[in-house]
Amino acid sequence: MDIHEAVRYGEKLGADYVEIRYENLLKNHIELRDGVFHTLAERESQGYAVRVLARGAWGFSTTNKDLRRAVEDATNLAISSSRAIRERIELAETEVVRDRVRSKMKIKPGDVGFDEKVAHVRKMESLLKEKEYVKSAQIKYEDATGIKMLVTSEGTEIEWDVNYLLQYIWVTGMDGDARGAARNMVGNVDLGWELFDMYPPERIAEGLHKKLYNQMHGVPVKRGEFPIVAGPIIVGIIAHEALGHLAEADLTVNSPFRDLIGKKIAPEFVSMSDRIVERGFGNNIYDDEGVRVRDVKIIENGILKEIMLNREYARKLGMRPNGHARAEDYSYPPIIRMRNTVFERGDHSFEELIEDIKFGYYLVDFRGGQAELNSSFQVGVQEGYVIENGEVKDPIKDTSISGIAIESLKNIEAVGKDFDIEYGICGKGQSAFVSSGGPHMKFMRSIVVGGEE
Amino acid sequence: MNLIRYGEKFFDELEIQIVRRREVSAKAELNQISSASSSDLSMAVIRGVKDRKVGISIVDSDDPRRIEVGIERAYKLSRLSDRDDNWPGFPDKQRYKDVDNEILEDVDSDYFVNRLTIALKDISTRKPDAIVVGAEAGAIWTSSRVMNSNGIDVEQSDSLSLFDLVMMGRYGDVVTPSIFDMELRKDYNLNTDAVIDSCLKKLDYARVVKRANKENAVVILEPFALAEILQFALYPAFSGERKVKGTSLLSKRIGERVMSEKITIADDPFHDMSVSKIIADDEGVATRRNVLVDNGIFKGFLWNNYWAHVAGVESTGNGTRSFKSGAMGIGAHNMVMENGKRSIDDIIADIDHGYIATSFQGAHSSNPDTGAISVVANPAFVIDNGEIVGSTVFMLSGNIYDLMSKVVEVSGDMRPVFMMGRGVYPHVVIDSAGIAPVSR
Numbered sequence: 068m069d070i071h072e073a074v075r076y077g078e079k080l081g082a083d084y085v086e087i088r089y090e091n092l093l094k095n096h097i098e099l100r101d102g103v104f105h106t107l108a109e110r111e112s113q114g115y116a117v118r119v120l121a122r123g124a125w126g127f128s129t130t131n132k133d134l135r136r137a138v139e140d141a142t143n144l145a146i147s148s149s150r151a152i153r154e155r156i157e158l159a160e161t162e163v164v165r166d167r168v169r170s171k172m173k174i175k176p177g178d179v180g181f182d183e184k185v186a187h188v189r190k191m192e193s194l195l196k197e198k199e200y201v202k203s204a205q206i207k208y209e210d211a212t213g214i215k216m217l218v219t220s221e222g223t224e225i226e227w228d229v230n231y232l233l234q235y236i237w238v239t240g241m242d243g244d245a246r247g248a249a250r251n252m253v254g255n256v257d258l259g260w261e262l263f264d265m266y267p268p269e270r271i272a273e274g275l276h277k278k279l280y281n282q283m284h285g286v287p288v289k290r291g292e293f294p295i296v297a298g299p300i301i302v303g304i305i306a307h308e309a310l311g312h313l314a315e316a317d318l319t320v321n322s323p324f325r326d327l328i329g330k331k332i333a334p335e336f337v338s339m340s341d342r343i344v345e346r347g348f349g350n351n352i353y354d355d356e357g358v359r360v361r362d363v364k365i366i367e368n369g370i371l372k373e374i375m376l377n378r379e380y381a382r383k384l385g386m387r388p389n390g391h392a393r394a395e396d397y398s399y400p401p402i403i404r405m406r407n408t409v410f411e412r413g414d415h416s417f418e419e420l421i422e423d424i425k426f427g428y429y430l431v432d433f434r435g436g437q438a439e440l441n442s443s444f445q446v447g448v449q450e451g452y453v454i455e456n457g458e459v460k461d462p463i464k465d466t467s468i469s470g471i472a473i474e475s476l477k478n479i480e481a482v483g484k485d486f487d488i489e490y491g492i493c494g495k496g497q498s499a500f501v502s503s504g505g506p507h508m509k510f511m512r513s514i515v516v517g518g519e520e
Numbered sequence: 521m522n523l524i525r526y527g528e529k530f531f532d533e534l535e536i537q538i539v540r541r542r543e544v545s546a547k548a549e550l551n552q553i554s555s556a557s558s559s560d561l562s563m564a565v566i567r568g569v570k571d572r573k574v575g576i577s578i579v580d581s582d583d584p585r586r587i588e589v590g591i592e593r594a595y596k597l598s599r600l601s602d603r604d605d606n607w608p609g610f611p612d613k614q615r616y617k618d619v620d621n622e623i624l625e626d627v628d629s630d631y632f633v634n635r636l637t638i639a640l641k642d643i644s645t646r647k648p649d650a651i652v653v654g655a656e657a658g659a660i661w662t663s664s665r666v667m668n669s670n671g672i673d674v675e676q677s678d679s680l681s682l683f684d685l686v687m688m689g690r691y692g693d694v695v696t697p698s699i700f701d702m703e704l705r706k707d708y709n710l711n712t713d714a715v716i717d718s719c720l721k722k723l724d725y726a727r728v729v730k731r732a733n734k735e736n737a738v739v740i741l742e743p744f745a746l747a748e749i750l751q752f753a754l755y756p757a758f759s760g761e762r763k764v765k766g767t768s769l770l771s772k773r774i775g776e777r778v779m780s781e782k783i784t785i786a787d788d789p790f791h792d793m794s795v796s797k798i799i800a801d802d803e804g805v806a807t808r809r810n811v812l813v814d815n816g817i818f819k820g821f822l823w824n825n826y827w828a829h830v831a832g833v834e835s836t837g838n839g840t841r842s843f844k845s846g847a848m849g850i851g852a853h854n855m856v857m858e859n860g861k862r863s864i865d866d867i868i869a870d871i872d873h874g875y876i877a878t879s880f881q882g883a884h885s886s887n888p889d890t891g892a893i894s895v896v897a898n899p900a901f902v903i904d905n906g907e908i909v910g911s912t913v914f915m916l917s918g919n920i921y922d923l924m925s926k927v928v929e930v931s932g933d934m935r936p937v938f939m940m941g942r943g944v945y946p947h948v949v950i951d952s953a954g955i956a957p958v959s960r
Contacts, residue, residue, distance in 0.1 A: 096576075096845035101765060106847035107601045108576035109593045111586070114561070125555035131580045132560055144556035147629045148546055151553040151637040185600050203767045209845070239767045239889045246769075248889040290917055290956045291734060320550065321653050321688055323695050398561060435885030437896075440653070440688055441697045443913050443958060445896040447885025465887050467894035469915050469958045515958050517894035517917035 068135045070115075070218050076135065077119055078220050080142040084120040084158065085220040087138075088355060090397040092213030092229060095181060099188045100205045107185065112211075114397040121145035123155025127400045159381035159388045161358050163222040168352050170228045172259030177212030177230070179260045184208060187263065194272035195238055200279065203239040208232075223357035231256045231500065233490070236271065240279035247282030247465075249275050249449050250434055254348050254490045254500060265346075278432065278450045281462030286453060288466040288516055294427030295468065295510045296420050296454065299487035301430045301446065302410050303503030306339055307493065308436040309444035309472035311408040311503070314341070314365045314373075315391070315495075316380035318403075322440050323473050327371045333476040335369040338411040339505075341391070348490045348500040349406030353390065356401055360390030365408075366476075377403050395497035405493060410505030413482025420481055420509045422457040428516060429454050430468065433489075442472040467517045475513040483507030523587055524669050530595040531568035535610050535668040537802060537841065538564045538582050545658025545682075546632040548640055551651065556629040565846050566594045569610075573601040576846035608829030610668040614806040619790065619797035622706060624659055624679040631708075632657040635683070639712045643687070647720055653686040653698055657710065664802075672804035678796040682938075683710045687719045689726060696726035696911065697899040700744070700879065704795045704938055722878065722899065728910035730902045732957040738874030739897075739916065739953040740867070743945035746857070747937040748883040749893060750785075753920035755941075756888035758812050759850045760823035764831050769891055769921065773818050779924035781816040783948075784858040787838065791856050793936050793944045798853045803839035807853060810836050816925075824850045855943035860930035864947045867931060869906040875914065875955065876901040891920040896958055913958040926950045 068076065070087050077085035094110040114131035119141040126145030130137040176184075188206050195204040210232035217225045233254030240247040251274060253266045297305065313322040342362035343350050351360055356378050363373045376384070377392035380403065392401035421429065432450035447467045453460045488504030527534040539562065546556045562582035568575055568591065575598025577590040635657045643650055658681070665675040684702035688695070701718045703711055741749070762768035770778060789798040789807040798807050803825050811819050823831070824839035827850065840851030868876075877897035886893045894917040901908045916923075931947035 096847070098845055098847045100761075102602075103604060103606070104574065104601050105849070106576050106842070106845045107574065107597050108578060108846040109597060110578035110580075110844075110846070111590070111593075112580050114580055124553065125557075127555060127557035129557075129559045129561065131562060137560070140558045140560075144544075144558060144629045148553045148556040148633050150630075151633050153552045156554070181597065182600050203762075203765050207845070241767070246890045248887050290915075290954060292956075317549070321651060321690075321695075321698075398559060400555075400557070433885075434887075435882060437881040437884070439697050439881055439898050441695045441898070441913075443697065443881065443896060443898045445882035445885070445915075447882055447894065465890065465892040465894065466917070467882055467885055467896075467915070469881070469896045469913075471913070471958065515915055515956050517915040517956060 070216060073134050073138050074218055074220050077138045077142055080139065081146065082119040082121045082142050086118045087218050088116040088397055089216045090114060092211045094209065094211040095176065095184060097184055097188050097208040099192055101203055112396065116394065116397040116400065117141040118400055119145045120156060120158065122149035124149035124152045125156060129398045156379055157382045158378040161378060161388055164353060164357050165224045168225065168227040170230045171257040172230050174260035175212055175230045176210035176232045176259060191268045194268050195275060198276050200240045200242040200283065201238050202241040205237045207235045217355065217357050219357060225353055225357055230259065232259065232262065236275060238275050238279055240283050242283045245283035247279045249278035249282065251275055252490055255346060256348060256500065257350055258346060281450060282464055285462040285464040288463050290517060292512060292515050294424045295514045296427065296429045297508050298431040299485065299504050299506060300432050300489045302505040302508050303489050304433045304436045304446050306408045306410050306505060307405060307501065307503040308438040308446060309475065310339060310365065311341060311405045312438040313442055313472065314375055315403045315405065316374050316376045316384065318440065319374045323442050324371060330371060331369050332371045332473060333366055333369045334479055336413055336482055337366060337369050337479050339366040339409065340364050340411065341375055341405050341408045344407045344409060344488055344502060346488065347407035347502040349502055354392045354401065355394045356392040358388045358390045358392065363389050375403055375405060377401065393499050395499060399497045402495065404495065404499045405501050407488065407502040409488065409503065410508065412484050412486050412506050415481045415483050417483060417507055420483055420507055421454050421459065424454045425456055427454040428463065429459050443469065444472055445469045468514050469517065470514045475510060478510050478513040480509040480511045523584060524667050526588055527568055527591045528669055530591060531570045533610050533669040534566065534568035536564060536566050536587065538665045539843065540582060540663045542661045543658060544629055544632065545656050546629055546636045548636050548652055548655040551640060551644065553633060553636060556633060563843060564590060565841060565843065566590045567846065568594045568598055569607060570595065570598050572603045572605060572607045573598045574604065575601060578846050606830050608825055610670050611672060611803055611805045611825050611835065613671045614804060616674060616799040616806050617790065619799055621678050621797055623677055624681060624708065627659065635710065635712065639716060643716055649689060650720065650723055651688050653688055655685045657683045666800060666802065666804035668804060674800045674804050676799055680795050681705050681708050681710055683712050683715055685715050685719050687723055689723050691727050694727065694729055696723060699723055699726065699899060704936055706795060725901050725908050726899060726911040730910035730912045732875065732912045732914035732955060734956045736952040736954050738871055739950045739955065740874065740876045741948050741950065742876060742878045743935050743937050743947065744939060745877045745880050746945050746948055747939050747943050748880050749886065749895065749920065751940045752883045753886035753888060753891055753893050755852060758822050760821040760827040760831060761850055763821045764827055767889055770818050774820055776818055777816045778818045778921060779813060779816050780927040782860065782927050782930050783813055783816055783924060785813040786811045786856050787822060787852040787854060788856045789853040791854055791944055793934065794854045794942065795936055801837045801839040802841035803848065805835045805837040805839060807837035822850050822852060824848060852941060855941065857945050859932050859934040859946040861932045864931045864933055867929060867949060868903055871903045871906060874903045876903065877916065893918060893920055914955045915958055916953055916955050918954055923950055923953060926952055
């Protein structure tokens with residue numbers, strides 16, 4: 068049974084809407100740890116996701132075996148859950164799309180020999196180990212090349228030329244009794260092997276050496292609420308964790324954002340979006356429901372304006388779907404996810420942001436973060452500095468920051484005029500490639516720094 | 521074993537792991553059933569060695585013909601790898617413990633839809649203003665077969681049923697954090713009442729918001745919070761690989777006190793409260809109970825076959841495979857912290873002022889190489905004069921070893937936890953933990 072026959076079969080079984088995604092990817096994995104290849108692997112990833120709406124309820128089935136059976140299962144599952152449903156699920160209207168999405172990559176991962184990838188990883192390790200204090204280095208490289216198809220009973224038919232690559236590094240440092248650890252990740256869906264021209268191994272190694280050294284020889288952090296100047300990477304993770312998740316419609320309905328749409332929640336010089344950005348790891352033209360991706364102005368001049376939607380929530384809230392339904396792979400149904408979440412530029416120079424801070428912290432890079440429905444957020448910090456009398460001083464050891472997002476937003480004091488982004492993988496039951504970023508920003512209150520002192 | 525024989529045409533030796541997983545579940549969102557789902561997936565991982573060079577291939581299938589193609593791919597990749605003179609060879613035949621992992625009968629989604637519908641009705645009757653953010657009832661069946669060219673051929677099957685619930689409340693300006701609980705069982709007697717009771721009780725506490733103080737205070741970690749923080753900040757230090765490289769803080773501390781004498785931790789794949797018993801690791805090595813910390817004294821590391829060979833010791837049966845990349849690592853099967861005597865209710869009744877952390881934000885941002893933690897307890901609750909008087913949010917900072925050294929009591933009650941790895945955990949009471957309020 069081919070994918071089109073399967074869609075028709077679902078309708079024949081009683082489905083009101085049938086959506087089938089097929090993926091066939093060849094992935095490469097390399098993991099080098101201290102001279103030993105822990106993996107040098109190819110993965111053939113191939114299977115179907117079948118999602119069916121019948122009698123107002125969803126049924127989902129995933130298989131890498133029997134498509135016909137999956138269609139039957141998904142339809143029966145939908146009918147089974149429809150017996151208990153109180154409010155029928157309906158979908159917002161969307162344009163029927165027939166398209167083939169081509170990759171923007173100049174050099175796709177599939178066009179690069181495995182031996183060249185192995186050589187790249189070896190070079191990366193050798194550069195990292197140039198510093199004696201690098202006690203251990205773990206380098207993971209992953210890429211994929213292949214196709215993804217989406218066919219729906221409404222007539223949408225999209226085929227993507229899927230390509231991505233990512234590199235993740237973790238280094239452990241020891242210098243006498245001092246210890247530290249630092250991470251780096253780069254990844255892209257639009258830039259292919261040329262990504263490593265933009266982020267050459269030498270530059271990545273230099274950055275990690277600096278982070279590691281600073282952590283090992285940094286000063287302990289004071290515990291409590293202090294003025295903070297956050298760099299683009301930290302600003303991005305605040306945008307993502309503290310605010311972006313609350314603007315995902317399935318979470319918005321239970322969060323403080325629910326009653327704040329259309330209201331002022333930040334100073335008027337603050338704007339934040341989830342949008343297509345250059346080099347964005349979350350870039351795409353269509354989402355996994357076949358909806359064209361639109362920029363979402365979450366905060367515009369301090370007003371909470373838009374949230375991220377799939378077709379179900381768009382219908383529920385009377386809004387227009389904006390292309391944020393994403394699935395990690397064929398084994399998952401699409402759910403509402405961010406893509407590239409960024410604060411927009413302001414007009415302050417870095418010097419202006421720090422000049423009147425007597426004591427505070429300049430936070431540059433993060434290691435993990437998490438948000439909660441009550442808008443509490445936490446961001447681990449792997450690179451930061453003390454600000455004293457308007458000047459950046461000593462590096463600090465490991466720490467994290469936390470706050471209540473809807474309070475912290477009100478306390479943004481100034482926004483810088485620069486801009487940068489970071490690459491990440493967001494977890495929400497399933498993972499998604501994302502970017503986040505923005506300019507430097509200054510918070511005078513409402514952010515707590517977690518130190519040992 | 522025909523596939524092994526096929527692979528031996530290419531490799532000096534090889535290993536194949538075939539994993540199958542089926543799931544069926546019903547889900548609820550915003551107080552009503554939202555969907556039902558099923559999955560039926562198989563995967564095979566081939567690891568072959570030629571001239572001490574390792575190549576790996578993964579196929580999303582258990583079809584022998586596709587596995588044969590995978591074997592050929594793994595062979596091509598092995599040619600690109602470095603010769604590894606430390607390669608120990610695959611493990612030899614093992615004797616496995618005889619355990620009875622009863623397999624659940626198949627049920628269809630109607631069963632779980634009904635269970636979930638009853639649970640939702642119960643919640644709306646008992647607390648009409650409670651919001652069910654998400655809930656799931658379902659079952660999972662798994663099987664894993666590991667074969668290698670040294671004669672290992674071990675298959676283990678398992679199944680479990682589960683019910684989880686995430687709730688919250690909105691009371692005027694107060695939006696509570698999400699309150700989570702779950703149950704896992706070897707049968708279908710899911711105690712949804714107990715999960716609902718636990719969530720509703722916490723939701724009541726969460727209505728009253730208290731501001732935490734910046735202080736050194738008594739903090740109780742609930743089993744989920746304890747599992748989360750140990751998983752990210754402490755357990756990586758038990759890895760034999762880190763011992764060999766000297767990056768574990770415990771590298772030279774076998775036999776020394778590394779935490780409170782109240783704490784005993786073992787990786788116990790056969791523990792009575794474990795939802796499933798695991799007889800072999802992902803390399804086919806027989807598992808065993810490995811005591812890691814005994815009354816605060818560090819006893820030893822966990823090893824897979826490779827790193828055990830490098831260190832000149834035996835594998836402890838802790839080879840765990842990443843099914844994403846095929847990499848073989850070291851991991852625990854079922855971490856158990858031994859319980860104490862008093863019930864958690866009795867312990868709380870004796871505390872004049874303190875806090876309870878039920879879950880942590882940011883446990884994954886802990887630094888496993890230094891033990892540094894800086895996490896946010898949310899939801900957390902305030903104890904005054906032996907009673908829970910409201911909810912709060914606070915930041916807990918420090919080092920996991922210092923924190924575990926300050927454990928003054930471990931509760932008598934314990935429960936299975938299924939979070940970033942399986943385990944069985946009690947509550948622990950930490951004396952004088954440094955906290956800072958996260959304003960609300």
